[in-house]
Amino acid sequence: DVKVTQSSRYLVKRTGEKVFLECVQDMDHENMFWYRQDPGLGLRLIYFSYDVKMKEKGDIPEGYSVSREKKERFSLILESASTNQTSMYLCASSLDRFNTGELFFGEGSRLTVL
Amino acid sequence: RKEVEQDPGPFNVPEGATVAFNCTYSNSASQSFFWYRQDCRKEPKLLMSVYSSGNEDGRFTAQLNRASQYISLLIRDSKLSDSATYLCVVKMTTDSWGKLQFGAGTQVVVTP
Numbered sequence: 001d002v003k004v005t006q007s008s009r010y011l012v013k014r015t016g017e018k019v020f021l022e023c024v025q026d027m028d029h030e031n032m033f034w035y036r037q038d039p040g041l042g043l044r045l046i047y048f049s050y051d052v053k054m055k056e057k058g059d060i061p062e063g064y065s066v067s068r069e070k071k072e073r074f075s076l077i078l079e080s081a082s083t084n085q086t087s088m089y090l091c092a093s094s095l096d097r098f099n100t101g102e103l104f105f106g107e108g109s110r111l112t113v114l
Numbered sequence: 115r116k117e118v119e120q121d122p123g124p125f126n127v128p129e130g131a132t133v134a135f136n137c138t139y140s141n142s143a144s145q146s147f148f149w150y151r152q153d154c155r156k157e158p159k160l161l162m163s164v165y166s167s168g169n170e171d172g173r174f175t176a177q178l179n180r181a182s183q184y185i186s187l188l189i190r191d192s193k194l195s196d197s198a199t200y201l202c203v204v205k206m207t208t209d210s211w212g213k214l215q216f217g218a219g220t221q222v223v224v225t226p
Contacts, residue, residue: 035216042118042201043158043216058213090157101146101205103214105157 003027006091006106013113019078021109023091031094032074033058033103034066036087043090049074081113115140118204120217127192127224134188135220137202146205147178147185151198152219158201161187192224 007022025032031050035043035058045058047066055066063085067075074093078085088110092103120137127133139147147164162169164176164185175188185204189196202217 040122040218042218045213101148101163101203101214102160103158105159107157 004091004093004104004106006089006109008109009107011109011111013081013111015080015082015113017081017113019081019111019113021076021078021089021091021111023074023076023106024072025074025093025104026072027093027095027104028071029093029104030071030096032068033092033094034064034074034076035090035092036060037090037108038087046076078111081111083113085111086113087111116217117141117206118202118215118217120200120202120220122218123221123223125220125222127189127196127222129192129194129224129226131192132188132190133192133222134186135200135222136184136186137217137220138182138184139202139204139215140183141204141206142180142183144183144204144206147176148203148205148214149174149176149185149187150201150203150216152201153198161200189222192222194224194226197222197224 004025033048034046037043049055049068065077091106149161150158151161152158162171168177173190177186199219199221201219204215
């Protein structure tokens with residue numbers, strides 16, 4: 001089974017803090033994604049990566065950055081957390097660029113920014 | 115207007131009954147369609163892809179209507195374990211990097 005592991009299930013941070021969300025997948029997938037999920041809005045893509053050191057902006061990249069130094073690891077960084085970044089963050093991976101319909105998600109990281 | 119719209123529900127369904135719901139998409143160039151299932155406080159998981167000719171997977175039937183730009187999901191003989199939020203997902207272009215657009219989900223509650 002594909003396993004996508006997110007390092008923190010629940011985080012509480014203060015406005016202005018730097019936040020790191022880590023994601024690791026164990027199936028040698030090329031593509032990795034970060035989404036946020038908010039009630040009534042569905043999942044919105046923040047960033048994705050199709051290769052090591054490569055990244056592409058999604059729909060809502062403002063206030064976020066990402067890092068992919070190794071194939072299995074994709075990190076989401078909030079440089080200066082704000083209250084409107086309180087959300088559920090979901091990491092996902094997919095096999096390769098030709099198989100982007102099936103995403104494997106981690107369990108999510110629920111971030112609260114006070 | 116949202117690119118993918120779903121009735122949020124909840125659809126309250128007696129065990130054993132049939133429930134069906136739709137999802138509309140706005141971009142006529144959309145090429146691929148999927149249903150994901152998300153249990154409460156869990157991650158989404160792929161339920162099934164939706165093919166042009168329609169397809170079944172056990173008690174689940176998915177249909178695509180390109181003319182009216184909607185997809186549907188029908189669940190027969192509902193089980194308590196079918197209670198979940200069903201996410202409609204649309205791949206927007208033929209580009210292999212076509213973006214997946216997620217609907218906000220339709221909640222289904224199966225009652226004893």
